[in-house]
């Protein structure tokens with residue numbers, strides 16, 4: 085494989101430094117430590133050659149929203165770890181367990197159980213997952229409704245299932261005019277996590293929230309993982 089283009093690596097290194105600096109400033113504002121926030125570089129639509137440069141620039145944790153797209157890229161981008169951040173169909177679950185270090189978009193009890201079974205079968209370490217929550221009950225979005233999760237989590241998805249490590253909760257902020265309008269969604273996810281962990285000790289404290297337009301607000305509200313695409317890689321081609 086050819087070495088990545090130097091100018092591309094430098095460009096991505098600078099973009100990464102800018103995003104990490106913004107995370108650090110948001111941490112300072114809210115009394116948090118930057119090392120407690122993990123940057124997931126969302127690389128959907130970004131070609132694998134550019135991702136080789138991204139890894140060289142230090143962006144080695146990549147997020148993809150489609151199993152098929154990730155499957156085409158994984159072997160071409162050595163040294164990267166991959167998170168699935170988009171919807172997962174049951175028939176692609178086995179492939180997802182092979183490809184991804186973590187699945188951030190588990191949106192049903194059924195899917196959680198299936199992934200746990202597949203991870204056990206694969207004999208791998210417990211698969212880290214986030215449960216996706218549709219905090220604002222937006223009909224256009226996937227995820228558990230908060231009430232649904234409060235009713236079902238303690239009994240239905242737990243370490244007893246085996247195969248899974250419940251890292252925490254994930255949400256997608258509302259599409260809003262200013263980042264600050266997304267704040268209540270993030271605050272609600274954090275409050276939900278605190279309530280749930282009281283009843284379901286198997287649930288970790290991870291909070292995956294915040295994207296290019298609102299990650300600083302998400303960090304202020306406690307995000308442990310931010311999923312940033314455009315602020316690193318530039319605008320995506322329109323579909």
Ligand SMILES: *Cc1c(COP(=O)(O)O)cnc(C)c1O
Nearest residue numbers: 126149169295296311312313314
């Ligand atoms: C595309 C995507 C992101 C990144 O969005 P940007 O606005 O490019 O930062 C984050 N999370 C999910 C689930 C996505 O699909």
